[in-house]
Amino acid sequence: MECKVTEFMKDLNSLQIKNLEKWFNTESKIWIPPAGEIVGVGRILALFRAIFRKYENLEWNVGEIFNLGNEKYFYESTSKGFMSKSGIYSNQICTIISFNENGKIKFLSDYFKNTACFH
Numbered sequence: 001m002e003c004k005v006t007e008f009m010k011d012l013n014s015l016q017i018k019n020l021e022k023w024f025n026t027e028s029k030i031w032i033p034p035a036g037e038i039v040g041v042g043r044i045l046a047l048f049r050a051i052f053r054k055y056e057n058l059e060w061n062v063g064e065i066f067n068l069g070n071e072k073y074f075y076e077s078t079s080k081g082f083m084s085k086s087g088i089y090s091n092q093i094c095t096i097i098s099f100n101e102n103g104k105i106k107f108l109s110d111y112f113k114n115t116a117c118f119h
Contacts, residue, residue: 004099005073009062015052017045023105031109055089056082071106072098 011019024041031037038047052058058081065075074096081089092113098106 004103005065005075005097006062008097008105009060009077013059015058017049017052020045020048025100025104027100028105029107030105033110033112054083054085056084058082058089060093068096070098071100072096 008023011023021041024044026040028041028044029037029039030044030047032047032051035047038044058079060077060079063076063078065073068074074094077093077095079089079091079093083089094111095108096111097108100106
């Protein structure tokens with residue numbers, strides 16, 4: 001399943017909503033600050049559209065992926081880009097992600113080193 005994390009991050013780096021649709025269903029939950037927890041594929045994709053609009057470019061580089069068991073993983077990544085109104089953006093992120101038996105994301109939660117850039 002570690003390859004699922006890598007595959008998901010590749011699709012995320014494409015910045016194409018159509019590539020993300022396959023990862024979520026009506027029960028999927030994500031929590032990406034500064035937004036609160038969001039449930040359901042439609043709302044999740046709307047959040048990603050809003051995030052992508054804030055950046056002229058954005059890229060995530062994944063470090064090591066740790067298998068926590070029961071289809072749950074922890075990984076570190078660095079995100080870099082250029083925010084349309086704020087300039088250069090860089091952050092370190094820790095992510096917990098779990099998949100259901102069909103390979104859909106059940107839960108994803110990001111923890112950012114620097115949250116000041118979101119306010």
